[in-house]
Amino acid sequence: MAYRSSVQESTSETPHAMLYGMEMELPIYISSTPVEPETDKVFKTDYAQAMRNNLRAVHDRARENVQQAAKRQKRNYDRGIITQPIQVESFVWLHQEVRKKGRRPKLQFKWDGPYLVTTKLSDVVYRIQKSPQSKPKVEDSNHTKANN
Structure with a gap:
């Protein structure tokens, strides 16, 4: 009620x-x-x-x-939201959301990379690739940060 x-x-x-x-x-x-x-x-x-x-x-x-x-x-x-324009051919870090078993969460590195931005699909979505031999990933800018 x-x-x-x-x-x-x-x-x-x-x-x-x-x-x-x-x-x-x-x-x-x-x-x-x-x-x-x-x-x-x-x-x-x-x-x-x-x-x-x-x-x-x-x-x-x-x-x-x-x-x-x-x-x-x-x-x-x-x-x-703090938007940083990400340029094609620049490097970014990818936020890891998966925890590794057996390690304390606060000791795990939360960012993976660097990844090369190969294509800009929209204002916030990018295709990134860790190495030339690896499979490309499609990520949005909320899960990446520019490599400074």
């Missing part, structure tokens, strides 16, 4: 509102709200139409909020 009634950061909506088109009535609200006699009779077709409109409005707001959250998250991610 706590999860379904909590506003989610990316959608700015509660899961209950996303599913049912209205906010959840929590026990605290039910006990503190005076009961008013119902004067208007709501027809079932009016209720269904109102529910459809509520769901459409909630989903539209959530869609807009998710797009804004994605832009904000990308901006925050890009702020921490």
